[in-house]
Amino acid sequence: AQSVTQPDIHITVSEGASLELRCNYSYGATPYLFWYVQSPGQGLQLLLKYFSGDTLVQGIKGFEAEFKRSQSSFNLRKPSVHWSDAAEYFCAVAAGASGGSYIPTFGRGTSLIVHP
Amino acid sequence: ETGVTQTPRHLVMGMTNKKSLKCEQHLGHNAMYWYKQSAKKPLELMFVYSLEERVENNSVPSRFSPECPNSSHLFLHLHTLQPEDSALYLCASSQDRAGRTEAFFGQGTRLTVV
Numbered sequence: 639a640q641s642v643t644q645p646d647i648h649i650t651v652s653e654g655a656s657l658e659l660r661c662n663y664s665y666g667a668t669p670y671l672f673w674y675v676q677s678p679g680q681g682l683q684l685l686l687k688y689f690s691g692d693t694l695v696q697g698i699k700g701f702e703a704e705f706k707r708s709q710s711s712f713n714l715r716k717p718s719v720h721w722s723d724a725a726e727y728f729c730a731v732a733a734g735a736s737g738g739s740y741i742p743t744f745g746r747g748t749s750l751i752v753h754p
Numbered sequence: 755e756t757g758v759t760q761t762p763r764h765l766v767m768g769m770t771n772k773k774s775l776k777c778e779q780h781l782g783h784n785a786m787y788w789y790k791q792s793a794k795k796p797l798e799l800m801f802v803y804s805l806e807e808r809v810e811n812n813s814v815p816s817r818f819s820p821e822c823p824n825s826s827h828l829f830l831h832l833h834t835l836q837p838e839d840s841a842l843y844l845c846a847s848s849q850d851r852a853g854r855t856e857a858f859f860g861q862g863t864r865l866t867v868v
Contacts, residue, residue, distance in 0.1 A: 687856050
């Protein structure tokens, strides 16, 4: 079964600084990988996804993530954080085309705090 | 707007009440999910329906009863809840094994049990 680890519970950055949120997964083959964002009291919104192909994927709101098979990682990055990016970020993994559970498994989430 | 609509957005109920949460999707998806999100806890998968058949039930207490009358609608019937059941209940949908599996979420129902 697949699993996801987000090692950072909280991350604090200054507005305008760069950001990297870490995500590691455990799965036997190449999975489908996702990053979601959740604003307070809201549902989860998809930021970006990786299914296959180019390992650097671009998402909405200026976010990108890089799939590194050798490290079993899918870290989320943004070059310059805005105050509105303060939210909870979730990494998720689902089985890829090789089969297995299609049900997405979520990490515990990383809370992003942005200082002015 | 994600294509997944949940009602009501907020619900306050007593421990002896019976209420239902509703979820609706018109994305043509075959799988629908209920998640529970409590403060300071990870997302807990409660139920999964695939093609209207329940395929996963993660040891959820019987006071939560799901219903999936068709592929577009999912309900969560609640009765004799406990205060610790207060949480944000999220509904999601996705394509089944046949396709890409990104999940689309509703905005959630904030449930408070008093």
